[in-house]
Amino acid sequence: MLPVTVNQDGxxxxxxxxxxxxxxxxxxxxxxxxxxxxxxxxPVCRVSDYKDTVPEKWLEEGGxxxxxxxxxxxxxxxxxxxxxxxxxxxxxNAVSGKERCTELQADEQNYVVAPDQxxxxxxxxxxxxxRQFVAMPVGQGYSVEEQLSDKEPRGGLSxxxxxxxxxxxxxxxxxxxxxxxxxxxxxxxxxxAAGGKMEQEIYPDQYGVxxxxxxxxxxxxxxxxxxxxxxxxxxxxxPDSPVTAEVYTEHGFPWFRMxxxxxxxxxxxxxxxxxxxxxxxxxxxxxPAENESLHVxxxxxxxxxxN
Numbered sequence: 001m002l003p004v005t006v007n008q009d010g011x012x013x014x015x016x017x018x019x020x021x022x023x024x025x026x027x028x029x030x031x032x033x034x035x036x037x038x039x040x041x042x043p044v045c046r047v048s049d050y051k052d053t054v055p056e057k058w059l060e061e062g063g064x065x066x067x068x069x070x071x072x073x074x075x076x077x078x079x080x081x082x083x084x085x086x087x088x089x090x091x092x093n094a095v096s097g098k099e100r101c102t103e104l105q106a107d108e109q110n111y112v113v114a115p116d117q118x119x120x121x122x123x124x125x126x127x128x129x130x131r132q133f134v135a136m137p138v139g140q141g142y143s144v145e146e147q148l149s150d151k152e153p154r155g156g157l158s159x160x161x162x163x164x165x166x167x168x169x170x171x172x173x174x175x176x177x178x179x180x181x182x183x184x185x186x187x188x189x190x191x192x193a194a195g196g197k198m199e200q201e202i203y204p205d206q207y208g209v210x211x212x213x214x215x216x217x218x219x220x221x222x223x224x225x226x227x228x229x230x231x232x233x234x235x236x237x238x239p240d241s242p243v244t245a246e247v248y249t250e251h252g253f254p255w256f257r258m259x260x261x262x263x264x265x266x267x268x269x270x271x272x273x274x275x276x277x278x279x280x281x282x283x284x285x286x287x288p289a290e291n292e293s294l295h296v297x298x299x300x301x302x303x304x305x306x307n
Contacts, residue, residue: 001216001217001218002014002161002163002216002218004218004220006044006046006064007044008043008044009041009043009044010041010044010077011044011064011159011220012080013083013159013161013218013220014080014083014161014163014216014218015080015081015083015163016078016079016080016081016082016083016085016114016115016161017078017079017080018076018077018078018085018114018159019041019076019077020041020042020044020066020074020076020077020222021038021039021040021041021042021074021075021076021077022038022039022040022041022042022072022074022239022242023036023037023038023039023073023074023075023121023242024036024037024039024073024242024243024244024245024248025071025072025073025132025134025195025196025242025244025245026073026132026195026196026197026198026245026294027196027245027292027293027294028195028196028197028277028278028279029196029279029292029293029294030197031196031197031293032128032129032197032198032199033196033197033198033199033255033294033296034198034199034255034256034257034296034301035119035121035198035199035200035255035256035257035258036073036198036245036248036255036256037248037253037254037255037256038075038077039242039243040239042066042067042068042074042239043066043067043236043239044064044065044066045064045065045066045233045234046064047059047061047062047063047064047065047221047223048062050233050234053232053233053234054223054233058223061221061223062221063220063221063222063223064220064221064222064223065156065222065223065224065225065230065233066222066223066224066225067224067225067226067227067229067230067238067239068135068190068224068225068226068227069135069226069227069238069241069242070135070136070137070190070226071134071135071136071278072134072135072241072242073132073133073134073135073195073242074133074135075119075120075121075122075132075133076119076120076121077118077119078114078115078117078118078119078120079115079118080114080115081115081164081169082113082114082115082116082164082169082170082207083113083114083161083162083163083164083212084104084111084112084113084161084162084164084205084209084211084212085111085112085113085114085159085160085161085162086101086102086104086110086111086158086159086160086161087111087112087120087157087158087159088100088157088158088159088160089123089133089143089144089145089157089191089192090138090143090144090145090146090149090153090154090155090156090157090191090192091145091148091149091151091153091154092144092145092148092149092271093110094120094122094123094124095109095110095111095112095124095202095266095269096108096109096110096124096269096271097123097124097148097269097270097271097272097275098110098269098271099149099151100149100154100158102160102217102219103214104162104209104212104214105209106209109204109205109209109266111160111205112202112203113203113205113206113207116203116206117202117203118258119200120200120202121133121198121200122194122195122198122200123144123194123269123272123275124202124266124268124269124272125194125197125268125269125272125273125275126197126268126273127265127267127268128199128200128201128265129197129198129199129200130197130198130200130202131194131195131196131197131198131272131275131277132194132195132196132197132198133192133195134192134193134194134195134278135190135191135192135193135224136190136191136192136193136278137189137190137191137226138153138155138189138190138191139153139189140281141281141284142191142193142278142281143155143191143192143193144191144192144193144194144272144275145191145192146191147275147276148271148272148275153189153191154189154191155189155190155191155223155224156189156190156191156192156221156222156223156224157192157221157222157224158219158220158221158222159219159220159222160217160218160219161216161217161218161219161220162212162213162214162216162217162218163212163213163216164207164211164212164213165210165211165212165213168207168211169207169211189223189224190224190225190226191224192224193277193278193281194272194275194276194277194278195277195278196277199257199258200258201258201260201263201264201265201266202265202266203260203263203264203265203266204264204265204266245294246292246294249294249295249296249297249300252300253300254300254301254302255296255300255301255302256301256302256303256304257301257302257303257304258303258304258305259303259304259305260305
């Protein structure tokens with residue numbers, strides 16, 4: 001087992017740091033968008049610090065919780081030294097689309113190597129793109145796990161982390177630089193649905209599955225809670241709802257594009273490529289259209305590269 005440290009800004013599992021980034025929800029219009037920015041981190045709370053107010057089931061599972069608004073987007077940011085990381089959205093693996101599994105799979109990679117993979121913004125749904133993580137209530141048919149799994153929905157996220165075997169992985173903490181000069185509550189579970197398309201590749205494991213020490217396997221549960229529940233559980237006000245992508249772009253703020261030539265791209269998941277997006281489910285339910293198409297000017301797109 002690896003040590004797990006929790007603070008307001010994220011998790012440290014072994015030598016891997018994970019933060020939950022608030023961001024713009026991109027349009028779901030079949031266009032593929034560049035990477036939106038971070039609008040700050042979601043606050044992270046230990047379940048064990050709120051024993052009197054969190055759902056009883058959470059006490060059994062442990063872990064942490066974060067506040068999210070319905071239809072709010074998020075992405076995961078990684079830093080530290082390389083670890084193998086399985087990311088499950090409820091009962092569904094975000095990389096392979098298969099049923100949740102806490103073991104590394106070699107035949108169809110079900111994990112990322114973080115922080116070689118510096119970010120994960122969504123589900124591995126297509127060649128060269130992901131479908132954005134969007135928070136939606138469980139039980140309404142929006143979440144990916146409800147579409148792909150026959151099991152009772154779990155909601156939230158689950159991480160399973162493996163440290164490298166000694167001497168098998170280069171221990172570097174890379175950063176990024178710009179290539180341009182552009183300056184007791186009821187358990188109402190929240191799950192993760194598929195949003196719009198975004199430019200992002202999921203990198204193959206360059207070290208091989210045998211580089212990771214199975215004895216260090218460490219699991220952490222991440223529960224999602226809506227803003228009203230968060231305030232009742234913690235006594236703290238949740239963060240303000242984020243600005244829209246339209247307002248952000250109209251003000252001339254930057255979007256991003258990753259320069260990652262030669263790193264490769266895992267094949268998209270057949271299962272995830274067929275998942276209904278929030279827009280698709282809205283249409284079935286006759287919910288009025290929202291999150292309309294957006295044009296991002298080229299001069300607002302900043303290219304970044306890992307050192």
